[in-house]
Amino acid sequence: MLTFAKTRRGAPTPRPSQERIADFNEIAAPFEALRLHEQSERCAGCGVPFCQSGCPLDNDIPDWLSFAADGRTREAWDLSQATNTLPEICGRICPQDRLCEAKCVPGQAGFGAITIGAVETALSETAWTKGWITPIKPPVERKQSVAIIGAGPAGMAAAASLREAGMQVHIYERSDRPGGLLTYGIPAFKLEKEVVLRRTDWLGNSCVNFHLNCEIGKDISLAQLRRKHDAVLMAGGVYQARQLSVPGASDKILVPALDYLIGANRLGFGDNVPDYDSGRLNAKGKQVVVIGGGDTAMDCVRTAVRQKAKKVTCLYRRDEDNMPGSRKELQNAREEGVDFFWLAAPKSIHDNGKVPTEIRAIRMQLGTTQDDGRAAPQEIAGSAFALPADMIITALGFTPDDLPKAFAAPDLETTSWGSVAVGRGRYDTSLGRVYAAGDCVRGASLVVWAIRDGRDAAAQIIKDILHKEAAP
Ligand SMILES: Cc1cc2nc3c(=O)[nH]c(=O)nc-3n(C[C@H](O)[C@H](O)[C@H](O)COP(=O)(O)OP(=O)(O)OC[C@H]3O[C@@H](n4cnc5c(N)ncnc54)[C@H](O)[C@@H]3O)c2cc1C
Numbered sequence: 001m002l003t004f005a006k007t008r009r010g011a012p013t014p015r016p017s018q019e020r021i022a023d024f025n026e027i028a029a030p031f032e033a034l035r036l037h038e039q040s041e042r043c044a045g046c047g048v049p050f051c052q053s054g055c056p057l058d059n060d061i062p063d064w065l066s067f068a069a070d071g072r073t074r075e076a077w078d079l080s081q082a083t084n085t086l087p088e089i090c091g092r093i094c095p096q097d098r099l100c101e102a103k104c105v106p107g108q109a110g111f112g113a114i115t116i117g118a119v120e121t122a123l124s125e126t127a128w129t130k131g132w133i134t135p136i137k138p139p140v141e142r143k144q145s146v147a148i149i150g151a152g153p154a155g156m157a158a159a160a161s162l163r164e165a166g167m168q169v170h171i172y173e174r175s176d177r178p179g180g181l182l183t184y185g186i187p188a189f190k191l192e193k194e195v196v197l198r199r200t201d202w203l204g205n206s207c208v209n210f211h212l213n214c215e216i217g218k219d220i221s222l223a224q225l226r227r228k229h230d231a232v233l234m235a236g237g238v239y240q241a242r243q244l245s246v247p248g249a250s251d252k253i254l255v256p257a258l259d260y261l262i263g264a265n266r267l268g269f270g271d272n273v274p275d276y277d278s279g280r281l282n283a284k285g286k287q288v289v290v291i292g293g294g295d296t297a298m299d300c301v302r303t304a305v306r307q308k309a310k311k312v313t314c315l316y317r318r319d320e321d322n323m324p325g326s327r328k329e330l331q332n333a334r335e336e337g338v339d340f341f342w343l344a345a346p347k348s349i350h351d352n353g354k355v356p357t358e359i360r361a362i363r364m365q366l367g368t369t370q371d372d373g374r375a376a377p378q379e380i381a382g383s384a385f386a387l388p389a390d391m392i393i394t395a396l397g398f399t400p401d402d403l404p405k406a407f408a409a410p411d412l413e414t415t416s417w418g419s420v421a422v423g424r425g426r427y428d429t430s431l432g433r434v435y436a437a438g439d440c441v442r443g444a445s446l447v448v449w450a451i452r453d454g455r456d457a458a459a460q461i462i463k464d465i466l467h468k469e470a471a472p
């Protein structure tokens with residue numbers, strides 16, 4: 001029972017930083033069998049599994065850790081995939097330090113949390129290797145069809161649940177590859193693309209129909225989709241980048257984070273990226289400044305390092321304790337040579353047609369706590385300074401797209417901040433037989449929440465369709 005006190009917490013060993021910045025591959029291999037067993041054994045089997053309540057999917061963590069500790073890997077896997085459609089992805093990229101592992105009792109007692117995410121990844125990789133993951137074969141095929149707008153994690157999770165219930169599933173995706181931000185947003189050094197495409201192939205083999213390069217609102221209207229299918233699930237994410245509004249900020253000088261990351265991911269696929277060739281999305285040899293303190297900012301700084309930037313600095317207006325990004329990503333970025341400029345905010349950008357551009361910034365201090373529980377940054381008078389930059393990347397978050405306009409659906413209700421409005425604990429929108437899930441409802445969030453939404457929205461859709469079928 002007290003193994004957590006005798007055996008040290010162990011995460012998959014990352015490659016040395018100098019080695020890993022030379023490529024875009026993941027920085028650590030999953031646990032092998034011995035470490036999977038050793039680390040699972042550390043679980044204290046607490047009477048109240050707080051780790052489970054820290055997981056948005058309510059994963060039955062203590063039970064699969066117990067099976068894994070006993071060497072019953074197949075049973076551990078069966079339990080872990082029962083509540084999670086994409087466990088090998090969550091295991092890799094969930095910010096466990098804010099979710100399951102944050103609630104781990106041995107962790108809170110100072111012994112180091114059980115490495116839950118790493119065990120989850122290792123179980124899933126074992127399942128893939130051993131051929132335990134096979135296409136979904138529903139007990140009965142139904143005639144009803146569901147359209148899903150968007151092939152990101154919310155759409156993928158919904159598709160899997162709908163197929164399990166025998167529904168015919170059509171995913172409409174505007175991009176040329178499925179996966180949403182898993183494919184084009186998150187860099188390969190956090191999540192190798194084969195891992196994502198293996199899952200989208202699995203959905204394809206489970207008879208999910210992907211319609212790629214097909215944008216709803218442009219190539220096909222929402223009204224057409226509603227006529228063609230028994231239900232429609234909107235799972236298109238959020239893509240409006242927040243702008244930096246200081247004097248001198250312009251599209252010519254600033255590079256939005258997602259443009260930069262999509263460009264880098266496309267290069268990884270071997271695609272042609274003209275903006276990389278022109279230098280706009282290429283950090284090589286440059287002094288790069290990334291503005292922001294979230295996970296997207298961490299992904300940008302680490303991508304710039306791998307593109308062989310001369311110097312990479314992250315500028316963030318709050319301090320380290322108040323940054324929204326994950327601790328493990330901060331540590332990785334530091335190890336890879338990124339400089340952090342905490343408590344500093346840009347005031348103006350000065351482009352005299354010369355390189356480098358100058359960012360004039362000011363130092364900040366943290367004031368009173370706001371409604372969101374975070375301290376408000378305030379400028380320190382007389383503390384202005386200048387920072388040279390050849391490339392400035394803005395990673396200031398995302399706001400919802402104007403979906404009533406994009407979908408020519410003025411009756412689609414949105415919240416006061418623009419996300420799709422759904423009922424409390426429900427997924428139906430103001431349009432009949434149209435549901436919504438993932439970031440387009442929550443705003444920019446996490447993969448694990450998108451999976452949870454997709455899964456639960458599918459459950460509601462199935463219930464509504466079967467209820468209608470049973471109605472006299
Ligand atoms: C750079 C970056 C790094 C991140 N890192 C992490 C991380 O480490 N861990 C984590 O948990 N979360 C991370 N996130 C957040 C996570 O990626 C999102 O919360 C999650 O992908 C949301 O899933 P989704 O399915 O709702 O939307 P998305 O993943 O955005 O997928 C939506 C899909 O819908 C498609 N689409 C949109 N509109 C249309 C339309 N009209 N017609 C057809 N298709 C359409 C889009 O092309 C896209 O493929 C990160 C986000 C970013 C931007």
Ligand code: SF4
Nearest residue numbers: 055090094099100117
């Ligand atoms: S899905 Fe994420 S939060 Fe849940 S157990 Fe896995 S790593 Fe932890």
